[in-house]
Amino acid sequence: MDDEYDYESLGSNTTMAHNALAGALAGIAEHCAMYPVDSIKTRMQVIQSSKPVALVSPLSATATATATATITATTISNPLQIPASTIRSTHSNLWRGVTSVVMGAGPAHALHFGTYEFCKDFLGANKDGHQPLASAAAGACATLAHDALMNPFDVIKQRMQLKDSVYRTVRECARQVYTKEGAIAFYVSLPTTLTMSIPFQSIQFATYEYFRKTLNPSGEYDPKTHVIAGGLAGAFASSITTPLDVIKTLLQTRGSHHDPYIRNTKGLVEAALIIKERFGLKGFFRGFRPRVLTHMPSAAISWSVYEYFKWILNARLSN
Template identity: 30%
Template sequence: MKILEKMISNEKEWVFYAKNLLAGGVAGCCAKSTIAPLDRVKILLQARHKQYLNLGVWSSIHHVVDTEGFTALYKGNGAMMVRIFPYGAIQFTTYEWFKQKTKRKLLSGSLAGMCAVITTYPLDMVRARLAYQVKGQHLYRGIFHAAQSIWQQEGRLRALYRGVTPTLIGMIPYAGTAFYSYEVAKSFIITNGPVYLTRTSTTDSNVQMLTPLANLMAGAFAGAVAQTISYPLDVVRRMMQLGEMVPHYTRSSLEILTYVFKKYGMRGLYRGLTINYLRAVPTAAVSFTVYEYMKEVLDVQTRK
């Protein structure tokens, strides 16, 4: 009897995490597809591409469309989708696991983000390279060619993980703050918010949930807080990923951070922050909202 109970329990665990993987993957893809054009322009601005040095966010978008066509706004998005499904799946699922084991939301978010980064980082590297290319200056033909070239010409696996250190360092405050801020906002709205921002779960009448509007609000708040804290390390990460494609290439994240600060000041470390707000806030909003919706559709019971 005990063996049977254990088998049933293990099956329930497996089903719970399998559903979470699917919910997280779908949430990540929906979120990133929403802001793909802004994501590409952000990379061009962060790394100071010579064609975009004197352009702002909206003028950069117009320039991309005028010189490369509308579909160029989604350049590198194929690599992003290949990366973001497992990224979202791993991040949300490991967050649920760590939250159950540690009971600490801030720590659980940080650990979940780090797990997702380590697993999918090479695809983020490839996506950055593809997005940085402009018409007439293509080094890579696609995802596989970019990955193969980096592997063969720049140092194999180590090259594919260039910039992972500042990414992981930045992920600690980013993911931790994002998940924690969302949980706090969600709890506050359910407890103290107006009635029209909450509803009863369709799968459990004892569970109160946020409406889609409230979920978007809580997710947007979480994204804004997290991005403000971690943005300078995101700049360093992008410049390390692009390597010799940028003129001030160095191998050390500290050297890049020092270089940017000395040459451009604090303003340089936050160059592109406006576009990051425009992309990160809706990304977090859509991500958390779709994740909550998918959990309800798949009847995933939230664990404390």
């Protein structure tokens, strides 16, 4: 049996169930591998409100100087400019909430990649040559299906990622969020999520398909191609959509905030105004570096795992 397969036709050769299975495995691998970095990104994006002075123990002049020197040293030795409090977080805290991702990423990515392969074939993205518009449109359709299912899990994940999160389990977090804020809390960020995800995924899919075909015109299975194309696609798409990700994080974590103004934020425009008011335009790029450092390898992992399992499943179908 020939071990080389034409990747331009893999979507039509494998069944929808096989595409969904490969997508589910890719999604779980992608999110779990980069989860600690994603936690750091979330903590950097969350707006911290100042606690009342009465609640803060006064520091002596010596203690203040020591703290200032420590923060300065950390900044110099820390190219990501991650806050010292985040660096001191325990390893286990950075993994808190990962169960929510595993529960949601599997079915959401199964739906995502299954929809993508169907739409890519339907819209003509599998034709010879570069088809960026068709690939982008297929990615947009896949994103609508993915985010509608994944958004509640993402809300729970980000609530548990907060440094001062009081939630111990996914079930406890979901129950308390629902009790205190209602079902709307799980979807208040969905319009913003879609506003970000649709261009993000459209750019990522179109960029990935472009680099995949450019680096590997023959369409033969080549893991290196998927790693490079996926990494470039993830880095490019995440760079462009960071401002919307900052807004989404504010909306998804609003219920856990001490500031009543932030806690009662209603939507995208109001959240954007708060960020601009507190930090100016640079506030929309909070967490930029860890976001790119998350999506670049995670996209490489996701596409590599996905294409690998498509190849394996296609090989079995050919037997």
